[in-house]
Amino acid sequence: MTDVTDDLVLAEAPREPWTARAVRRLAHGPAYVVMAAIGLFWLVPTIGLFIASLRTAADNSQSGWWRALTAPSQLTLDNYQKLLDNQRITDSLWNSVAITVPTVVLLVLIAAMAAYAFAFVRFPGRDAVFLLVVGLLVVPLQVALIPIAQLYGDLGIFGSIPSVVLFHVAFGMPFAVFLLRNFFLGIPGELLEAARMDGASELTVFLRVVLPLGIPAIASLAIFQFLWVWNDLLVALVFADTGAAPITVAIREQTRQFGSNIDVIAPGAFVSMVVPLIVFFSFQRYFVQGLLAGSQK
Amino acid sequence: MTPEAELVGSSGRHVAGKELALALLFLVPAMLLLVVWLVYPVVFTVVRSLFDAAGGSFIGLENYGEMFTNDSTLTAIKNNAVWVVVGPTLVTAVGLVFAVLTERIPFDRAFKAIVFMPMAISFLASGVIFRLVYESDPDRGVLNAMVTAVEDVFREPGRYPGGRPVDPEQLTVEGDGFISDALFSTGDTAELGLIGIRPALVDEEAQPAEVPAPPSDGLSGVVWLDFTAGGGSERGVIDAGEVGLVGVNIEAVSADGSVAGRASTDDAGRFLIDGLDPGEYRLRLTGSAFREPFGGYEWLGPTLVTPAVIGSFIWIWAGFAMVLIAAGLAAIPRETMEAARVDGANEWQVFQRVTVPLLRPVLLVVLVTLVINVLKIFDLVLIIPPGSVQDDATVLALEMWRVSFGGAQDQGLGSALGVFLFLLVLPAMAFNLRRFRAEEQ
Numbered sequence: 001m002t003d004v005t006d007d008l009v010l011a012e013a014p015r016e017p018w019t020a021r022a023v024r025r026l027a028h029g030p031a032y033v034v035m036a037a038i039g040l041f042w043l044v045p046t047i048g049l050f051i052a053s054l055r056t057a058a059d060n061s062q063s064g065w066w067r068a069l070t071a072p073s074q075l076t077l078d079n080y081q082k083l084l085d086n087q088r089i090t091d092s093l094w095n096s097v098a099i100t101v102p103t104v105v106l107l108v109l110i111a112a113m114a115a116y117a118f119a120f121v122r123f124p125g126r127d128a129v130f131l132l133v134v135g136l137l138v139v140p141l142q143v144a145l146i147p148i149a150q151l152y153g154d155l156g157i158f159g160s161i162p163s164v165v166l167f168h169v170a171f172g173m174p175f176a177v178f179l180l181r182n183f184f185l186g187i188p189g190e191l192l193e194a195a196r197m198d199g200a201s202e203l204t205v206f207l208r209v210v211l212p213l214g215i216p217a218i219a220s221l222a223i224f225q226f227l228w229v230w231n232d233l234l235v236a237l238v239f240a241d242t243g244a245a246p247i248t249v250a251i252r253e254q255t256r257q258f259g260s261n262i263d264v265i266a267p268g269a270f271v272s273m274v275v276p277l278i279v280f281f282s283f284q285r286y287f288v289q290g291l292l293a294g295s296q297k
Numbered sequence: 298m299t300p301e302a303e304l305v306g307s308s309g310r311h312v313a314g315k316e317l318a319l320a321l322l323f324l325v326p327a328m329l330l331l332v333v334w335l336v337y338p339v340v341f342t343v344v345r346s347l348f349d350a351a352g353g354s355f356i357g358l359e360n361y362g363e364m365f366t367n368d369s370t371l372t373a374i375k376n377n378a379v380w381v382v383v384g385p386t387l388v389t390a391v392g393l394v395f396a397v398l399t400e401r402i403p404f405d406r407a408f409k410a411i412v413f414m415p416m417a418i419s420f421l422a423s424g425v426i427f428r429l430v431y432e433s434d435p436d437r438g439v440l441n442a443m444v445t446a447v448e449d450v451f452r453e454p455g456r457y458p459g460g461r462p463v464d465p466e467q468l469t470v471e472g473d474g475f476i477s478d479a480l481f482s483t484g485d486t487a488e489l490g491l492i493g494i495r496p497a498l499v500d501e502e503a504q505p506a507e508v509p510a511p512p513s514d515g516l517s518g519v520v521w522l523d524f525t526a527g528g529g530s531e532r533g534v535i536d537a538g539e540v541g542l543v544g545v546n547i548e549a550v551s552a553d554g555s556v557a558g559r560a561s562t563d564d565a566g567r568f569l570i571d572g573l574d575p576g577e578y579r580l581r582l583t584g585s586a587f588r589e590p591f592g593g594y595e596w597l598g599p600t601l602v603t604p605a606v607i608g609s610f611i612w613i614w615a616g617f618a619m620v621l622i623a624a625g626l627a628a629i630p631r632e633t634m635e636a637a638r639v640d641g642a643n644e645w646q647v648f649q650r651v652t653v654p655l656l657r658p659v660l661l662v663v664l665v666t667l668v669i670n671v672l673k674i675f676d677l678v679l680i681i682p683p684g685s686v687q688d689d690a691t692v693l694a695l696e697m698w699r700v701s702f703g704g705a706q707d708q709g710l711g712s713a714l715g716v717f718l719f720l721l722v723l724p725a726m727a728f729n730l731r732r733f734r735a736e737e738q
Contacts, residue, residue: 031401038395039404039411045612046414048439049426064437065429114327121320129328134733136335138722140673142697143715144338146345146708151333170334173327202319231419233676234694238702248421255680258428269425273418280417284410287417291617292624 053079053266060262079267089268091243092250096272098161099236099246100229103168104222110169111176112218116206118177119184120192130181136174144171145238152239159241167239168229176221179290183217184210220290223283227276247272339719346712350705360713369688370714373696376603380674380692384607385667389660391611392618396626397648399619409623413616420613424680427609431596431681441593454590456544457498461587463490463523463532473584476550480577481518486511487580490523490533491542499540504565506541515571516578520545520562541566545586549578556581599689602682606690609677614670618663625659626652662732669725672718693718 051065054075059068068074083089117123118130148167152158187210195205211218233248240249251268254261280287349356364370395412399405415423432438435445455473462468468475468489481487486508499522506521521541523530530536545562549570557578558570596605633655637647653660675694682690691699693714701711 031398035398035402035408036404039408042412042415042612044439045426045430048429049422052429060437062436064432064439064442066439066442110326110330113323117320117323121317121323123317123321129324131730131733133331135726135730136331137729138669138726139335139339140694140715140718140722142673142694143342143719144334145698146701146712146715147338147341148334149702166330167334170330173330174335177327202316202323206323227417231421233419233421233679234698238698248419251421251425252680255425255428256684258683265425266429269422273422276417276419277414280414281410284413288413288620291620 049266050270051075052262053270055079057260057263060266061259079263080271083264083267083271086264089247089250089264089271092245092247093271095161095240095244096230096246096248096275099164099168099240099244100226103165103172103229104225106165107169107172107176107225108218108222111173111221112180112211112214113206114173114177115180115184116210118181119187120189120210133174133177137178139171139174141167141171141235149238159239159244161240161244164236164239164244164246167235168225168232171235172225172228176225179221180214180217183214187213216286216289219283220286223279223287224290226279227287230276342712342715342719346709346716348709350707350709352708356709360709361717363710364713364717367710369691370696370700370710372688373691373693376690377672377674377692379603380607380610380671381668383604384610384671384674385664387607388611388614388618388667389622389663391615392622392663393653393656393660395615395619396622397652399623400626409616409619412619415613416616420676421680423609423613424677427605427612427677428597428681430609431605433593433595433597435591435593438593438596440596445591445593448591452588452591453585455584455586455588457491457494457542457586458589459493459495459587460491460542461493463492468582471581471584473588474582474586476581477579480579481516481549482577483515483573483575484511484513485516485518487516487518488533488535489518489520489580489582490535491520492522492524494522494524494542496522496524496526500543500564502564503540503543505537506535506539507565507567508535509567509569512569512571514575515558515569515573516549516580517567517569518547518580519566520547520568520582521566542586546583548581548583549573550581551576551578597681597683597686599686602686602690606677606681609681610671610674614667618667621663622656622659625656629655665725665728669722672721693721 048065051068052060054077055065055068056074056076056078059074118126118133144167149158152163157163191209191213192205195209200208230246231248232246233252236244236246236249237252240246247268251265251272254265254268258265345352346360347355347357349359365374395408399408402408430438430440433441435441461470462475466478468477477487477489488508506519508519509517511517519535519541521535521539523532523535523539525536525538530539541562541564543562543564543566545566545568547560547562547568547570548556549558551557558573560568560570562568595601629652634647634651637651642650673694674692675698678687678690678692678695679698687695697711697714697718699705700714701708
């Protein structure tokens with residue numbers, strides 16, 4: 001991308017003497033080396049966790065993971081085998097799915113409906129209400145933990161998976177509505193008008209016109225929220241009881257005795273990373289777009 | 298429905314109330330969630346913060362008073378201040394440098410993916426990763442392994458770390474090494490016994506210690522390990538089976554403190570400093586043999602723990618800053634920079650005078666986003682510091698959780714902490730609202 005624009009600009013700009021160009025090319029040499037070194041440096045911690053997860057607790061307590069680079073016989077899948085036999089961990093992985101998927105579906109649906117109303121319906125006080133939504137974007141969830149815990153207690157749903165889901169849906173709502181409304185505003189009004197002329201109801205316009213056109217933004221939002229909820233620790237720590245605990249909470253329980261539980265913690269942490277990493281690398285573009293939309297729009 | 302309500306794109310035509318009601322109905326679920334889970338809790342928490350731990354009695358602002366006097370909450374406030382000042386600035390700076398440099402390398406996509414990857418994984422997983430990185434034992438923690446590798450190049454550790462004189466009267470500590478109290482005359486033979494050296498460190502080819510013959514000119518002697526496995530060693534005497542220490546550097550020091558001659562011990566621990574002017578000298582065992590290897594830093598000790606956790610924060614968020622700034626960079630007209638270059642500006646001047654000022658709005662957005670996130674930092678501080686150091690590393694969000702849901706169950710103080718956090722993000726809220734209004738116009 002940037003290379004192309006560079007070339008275009010260079011072609012139009014007055015040509016610099018070849019000596020200057022040669023000096024600049026040479027000046028890029030150190031940049032290559034430095035950037036490659038930084039990239040490696042950024043990668044090493046994760047590689048470390050991965051290799052540590054393939055070594056026995058005894059090996060890990062004796063020497064660093066890099067010893068396995070020269071002694072590959074240390075590597076074993078035993079930790080992973082034990083992890084998958086560990087009911088507490090496998091249950092928590094399912095809980096992570098059971099919390100994350102409904103959250104994303106509910107959030108996208110409810111936020112898209114609200115965004116539709118904000119983008120395409122004029123009603124009194126609309127701008128004021130939307131301003132409230134923008135204001136709520138930064139409310140720290142800490143401020144809601146105590147009252148919502150009490151509310152859940154009164155309703156008798158404290159500790160359940162739905163209680164966690166509802167909290168996530170609500171706290172994801174300002175960003176979701178904000179993102180989708182801004183995107184929907186870019187959809188030409190004539191498309192909606194044409195559908196209405198054909199006698200389509202508002203519901204049909206929403207489902208058949210706006211949602212399909214909003215797919216890029218919806219995908220960004222869904223991926224963003226998926227990662228956010230899958231990776232959450234605090235909300236689950238407060239609201240999920242043992243039976244509803246997601247993988248993050250299950251691993252957190254082990255970190256109290258970090259050294260002695262490393263054979264569970266390291267593979268557990270890595271398993272918890274696999275899902276977000278797959279999602280991230282498959283949909284990197286959407287994720288980045290969501291991020292850009294969230295902080296620049 | 299009110300008459301001014303109408304559908305966009307309906308060119309002034311009033312739409313049937315039924316459809317409008319349906320459209321407004323679209324708002325109800327979202328609004329319900331926002332009111333019950335966000336708006337009501339803010340009000341409730343403010344009120345709750347004025348009540349005691351159990352919530353039974355009104356105590357005014359006492360919880361806030363406690364927040365600013367209580368040791369652990371005060372530590373949390375101080376640490377949060379450090380976080381807010383240091384974290385976002387460093388992340389933005391690193392992101393800016395990365396964004397600019399990625400424009401000059403052919404593998405920019407791979408670089409961006411690698412640096413951005415930590416954003417995709419949980420803070421918990423990052424915390425686990427960095428707990429391993431910061432392990433203080435250089436044999437286990439990769440950071441200390443790297444630091445000690447570099448350190449040892451510049452200050453090579455000795456071959457006999459821990460070695461010390463068997464007779465502290467004979468040799469006294471001087472730096473990493475030792476110097477004799479007594480004076481030796483030329484022609485003397487010194488017997489210098491050492492202990493405290495792990496037998497494994499003594500070379501396998503080490504020979505039984507031997508006292509050399511007195512030299513004709515100069516000083517000679519032996520340095521040996523005055524220790525017999527299994528006991529029975531007589532102190533200060535070379536017993537059978539005790540070995541000489543090879544490679545210890547000895548200096549003869551004259552009365553004025555200058556070094557008159559030097560030598561190194563052989564396989565049997567013998568040394569000979571010849572060519573000395575007749576006279577009296579003190580003997581020095583230089584520190585090079587006894588220097589302890591650098592043990593690495595206590596990253597997760599009470600003093601370094603907050604900087605260490607901030608380090609992991611940079612690792613996670615640098616990619617975020619880089620991607621946003623790179624997007625901003627792509628939007629800058631290339632001509633501006635090219636023009637500056639053609640005018641003879643060097644790369645640093647272009648960066649400083651053209652790139653950064655043009656990026657100001659993006660940098661501000663990145664900074665504000667990071668400040669909001671830093672204020673609420675929780676997972677990393679919960680996971681990375683070992684339990685014993687958590688009190689030194691604690692921050693507001695962690696303290697809020699510990700106070701409200703941990704052992705204390707003081708939801709009055711917890712609410713006060715929640716309100717305090719809320720007040721701290723208000724400027725960011727104002728920033729967002731102002732920017733939003735400006736963009737809507």
